[in-house]
Amino acid sequence: TQLLEQSPQFLSIQEGENLTVYCNSSSVFSSLQWYRQEPGEGPVLLVTVVTGGEVKKLKRLTFQFGDARKDSSLHITAAQPGDTGLYLCAGRNFGNEKLTFGTGTRLTIIP
Amino acid sequence: GAVVSQHPSWVICKSGTSVKIECRSLDFQATTMFWYRQFPKQSLMLMATSNEGSKATYEQGVEKDKFLINHASLTLSTLTVTSAHPEDSSFYICSARLLSYEQYFGPGTRLTVT
Numbered sequence: 001t002q003l004l005e006q007s008p009q010f011l012s013i014q015e016g017e018n019l020t021v022y023c024n025s026s027s028v029f030s031s032l033q034w035y036r037q038e039p040g041e042g043p044v045l046l047v048t049v050v051t052g053g054e055v056k057k058l059k060r061l062t063f064q065f066g067d068a069r070k071d072s073s074l075h076i077t078a079a080q081p082g083d084t085g086l087y088l089c090a091g092r093n094f095g096n097e098k099l100t101f102g103t104g105t106r107l108t109i110i111p
Numbered sequence: 112g113a114v115v116s117q118h119p120s121w122v123i124c125k126s127g128t129s130v131k132i133e134c135r136s137l138d139f140q141a142t143t144m145f146w147y148r149q150f151p152k153q154s155l156m157l158m159a160t161s162n163e164g165s166k167a168t169y170e171q172g173v174e175k176d177k178f179l180i181n182h183a184s185l186t187l188s189t190l191t192v193t194s195a196h197p198e199d200s201s202f203y204i205c206s207a208r209l210l211s212y213e214q215y216f217g218p219g220t221r222l223t224v225t
Contacts, residue, residue, distance in 0.1 A: 033213070033214065035216070040202075040219070040221070041218050041219060042115075042117075042204045042206075042216035042217050042218045042219045043155070043204070043216045044216070045213065045214070045215060045216075048213055088154060088155070090214075097143055097160065097208065098145070098157060098160060099145075099157070099214055101154045101155045101156075101157075102154060103154055104153070104154045106152075
């Protein structure tokens, strides 16, 4: 079973600060997705990255897929309380329809 | 966007009874649906992959006779927890694949077995 390690596991910062969440693996993925999950709800897809080195921006969120397609990062600029939640990365292997989920990063933005 | 619904959103049942959870893709057809389980403060664990018209593929350690999955149509998959026990209490989430690499999740079903 491939493992996707996310760091940090927990992060609590003040509103307005910047942060980066990392998703690392020893496996190569054909694509990688980032989700945010609120308590008691299902994960909501934020972005999908497919090409090595790809960078995608979603308002204040910047996602990057590593050149070797083994890792990814999520950078949030000027964090807001609405960004609070559990962030999950999930990778898909070549020829495999299953997603492997990361260990998760629980983010709390303090007003 | 792609919408996946689950019903019920929460259910409480007595030990020994069976519970059925439905997962529907509302605005697209999904040949493949997935069932996950999530324990408090943990990530999602894949239980099984469900393909329309064929038997589900279960992950290692998941009892197929206990967690019955039926994917009878392109928009509906069901998970039945048979002879439920308190240790089956968990948050069950389904997802449906829209494109070759995009997966959308339902809102989850909280199962509590007393």
